[in-house]
Amino acid sequence: MGTWRDGWYIFLKDLKTGRYYLIWNVLFMLYMGLTTSFIFSSDDRAKHVINPLGDFMLLLLVPLAGFTFCRRSFRYLKDDSYTQMLYYYRMLPIPLSAVIKARLLQTIFAFSFNSCFFFGLMLWLSAPFWGDANFSAYLAFALTWIGYGLMITSGYMYFEFLKRGIVYMWVSFIANGIIASLAFIVEAFSGNLVRFVMDYAKQYGLLSPVMWGSLIIGGLLIGINSKIILRKLAVRDLA
8 A cells, every 4th residue: 555655645746746737638638629529420411420530530639638748748758757757766765666556546637637628528519419318328438438548558658667758759659650540441341430439338328348348458458567567667777
């Protein structure tokens, strides 16, 4: 429990230091929610999700909800700020596991906080498209995509903790390219991820197997990667 207490301390300290950056988070998430809402067509003659644009946007944008703006995130390339953070905490009597747990708490907070604005506005503006769907359907849709976001975040965490800023940047570019291409691959097979998630959310609500599968896989990947990061971080040269 001691490492979780230390993790809470680090998380709350970072949150307090960067509390004014949360304003940018709110504005950015509202902007993303607004633009993403346009992928839904509520034309009475043919309600549909614009594809592959819908899959493309959500595949790329949802993982961004797992981050909060802060000074460190703005300067990771110029100052290698994540490595500097690790070097700082290594000099303190704080176990590395507490730093990892602080990052996990930050991820939970970010997805919870950002999703309220992102999915809240997107689903509110696209309500005519959903017809008679109830609140559980909206929540299941959002949670399914949050589970996907956790999967991608687990990979970002690995490079955030174990690689230099320049490597992290290039890996992010490559990963985004691969993720974006998935939308066109799904389209080539006449698929539609947004519609697929929506149909299960409307049919099963919070019992949606897609939602639970997404959350479980995302949680497992976060947990497994955290253990790998902790083991490799102990021997990483931060000089």
